[in-house]
Amino acid sequence: MPAAPAVEPGAILPVAVDAMGGDKAPGEIVAGARRAADEGVEVVLVGPPELIGDPLGLPVVACTEVIEMHEDAGQAVRRKKDSSLVRSAELVRDGKASAMVSAGNTGATMASALLRMGRLRGVARPCIATPLPRLGREPAVLVDAGANAECTSAMLVQFAQMGAAYAAARYGIADPSVALLSIGEEPSKGTPLVKEAHAALAGAAGLRFLGNVEGRDLLPSPADVVVTDGFTGNVTLKVLEGSLRFIVETLFSVFGTDASTMAASEALLPHLLPVAAELDPENTGGAMLLGVDGVCVISHGSSSATAVRNAVRVADELVVAGLVGRLADAVAGA
C-alpha cells in the first residue's frame, strides 16, 4: 500500500471526491475531478489507490475500503471506518478538505456526513435539496428530496429555512419564496402533517410563504423553494426524472421512424438539445445535503465525468459563498 500524498497544511483546501462512489466509478469520477482541477478547483481523490488506478495526476488520500451502492447505509458506515465515503467526511471535519462530493450510496453519504461532520447547531435533521428546472431562469429547490422518510412540521419549517438560504447562496435568488407540496391549494388539504406544516410555515418569521402547491405546478415551480417530507420528495423527484426520460425516449423513437422524420429531427435537435441540457441531472451539479457542518454534494449514482466536474465546481462555489454559515443563520432566525 503506497503512502497517501499528504494535503499540504496552509494550502487552499481541496474538495474531497469519493473516487469509488457511483455506477461509473472510478473512471468517470476521476476524469470529472481532473476536469474540475484543470479549471482551477483544488481536488483530492479519496479511495484505495489500487482500485482507483491512474489518478490522472491528482493527489490521493488512500483508504482501504469501499461502501457499495446497495449496502445498508447505517451498518456500512459503522463497519467500514476506512471507506472512501467515511474518510471523505473526516477530511472535511478535520479541516483538510473544504467540501465532499460523492456519487455513491446516498444513504451512506448522508450517514458519513452526519456522523463525521455533525449537524449544524439547532438543526433537527439534515435534508436533501435538489433543483427543479425552470427553463431560462434559475431552478427552484425541492427539499427534502429523500433524507427523511418521516418528518415533523418543525422539521419542514427548518427545511424551508435552509432551502431558502440555499436558493439564495446557490442561485442568487433574493428573498426566495416558499411553498408546501400538497394535494390542493386550500390549507385544509393533505395529511395531518401537511396541514400542521402549512400553519407552521405561515407563522414562521423570515419565510416568504406562498401557501400550497400541487404536483402539477412543479414544472416550472411558482415558488423558489418547494417543501415536503423526504418520502414524498423522493417519489416526486423520481417521477419527474422517469417521465422526462420516458418522453425523451419516445421522441427519439419517433425521430427514427423514417427518412422524413429523421430529416425533421435534424432541424429540431439544435433547438431541443439546449432544453434537454437544462433538464439533464448531469448538468445541475447534484443534490446538496443541507444541515451538516460542511458542504456535501450528493451526485446521481449514474454520474458521468461531466456531472462530477459540475458537482465539484458547485461544492467549491458554495464553500466560497459561505453556505454553511448562511444555513446556520437561517435556522437560528438571524
Next chain:
Amino acid sequence: MPAAPAVEPGAILPVAVDAMGGDKAPGEIVAGARRAADEGVEVVLVGPPELIGDPLGLPVVACTEVIEMHEDAGQAVRRKKDSSLVRSAELVRDGKASAMVSAGNTGATMASALLRMGRLRGVARPCIATPLPRLGREPAVLVDAGANAECTSAMLVQFAQMGAAYAAARYGIADPSVALLSIGEEPSKGTPLVKEAHAALAGAAGLRFLGNVEGRDLLPSPADVVVTDGFTGNVTLKVLEGSLRFIVETLFSVFGTDASTMAASEALLPHLLPVAAELDPENTGGAMLLGVDGVCVISHGSSSATAVRNAVRVADELVVAGLVGRLADAVAGA
C-alpha cells in the same frame, strides 16, 4: 320548475351524468353524454333544467342545487341534498341508474357516492383508481390516486385487491401483478406505513406482489397495479400530468421557432399525435371510485365532451362487466 321526465321502470338502466360537474359544464358535459347516447349507451342527465339549457334530447332528472368545484365536500353533500351530485348517487342506489359519472368536485363526488350508495361489504375505505399509460398496451392502474390522504397497511392491501380486480375487469389483464410505490426496491425502504404494507402485501393470499417500485419506474409501470396512499398517489398523478404538459408545451414552442422547425413539425406530428392521444387524460375514461356499491366514474375537472363520452362508455362497460361484484369478491378473497 318542469317535472322531471321519469326513467321508465323495466328499461335498460341509464348512466346518470352530473350535467353540472366540471369546468366546462353544462355545455361539454351534455354534448359528451349525447355522443355516448348516439353510440348506444342509455344516459340520463341530472341537474337543474334551467341551468342545463338544451338537453339535446336526453332525459333529465331535475334537481335544484349544484355543488361548486371548490366547496368543502363534506359540508356541501350534507347541505345540498337536492344537488346534481347527490341525486346522481341516489339514482344508482335506488336502481334507477346503472352508474354515475361526474367531472365535478372530486371530494363531493366521493362523499355523495359513499353516503348514498354505501361501501361494499368488507371494504374499509373506497379508493380512486387512475390509469398509468403504457404505450401500445393496456395501461397500469394507480391506487389510491387521492381518496384517502391517511392510510393503514390493511387499507393498502384492499386497494391492491380492488386495483387488481379493476385491472382485470377494465383492461382484461389476467392475474394482474401488483407493486408498492416506495423510495427504494428494498423492503426496508420507506415510511413505517410502506414497510408494514410491503410485508402485508407479500403475505396477502391471491395477490401477485412483485415488491416495491420507485417513482422513476411508473412510465411504463412494470406492475399492472401500483399501490400507494392517497396523498402520495395524488402528488404522483399530478406530477406526471404536470411534467407531460410541460414537455408538450416546450415541444410546441420549439416547433414554432422558424420556418424550418415548422416544416419539421409537420413531418413529426402524424407520429406524435397518436402518442399524445394515448397520454391524454381526455381519452382514458376518467378515474374510478372503487369500493362503493355502484359504478362511479370521476372525470377530470377540465373534461371536454370527448372525455365525458369516454367516461360514460367506460361506466357502461364496467356495469356490463360486473365490476362491483368482482370488487366485492376480491376483497372477500373469493
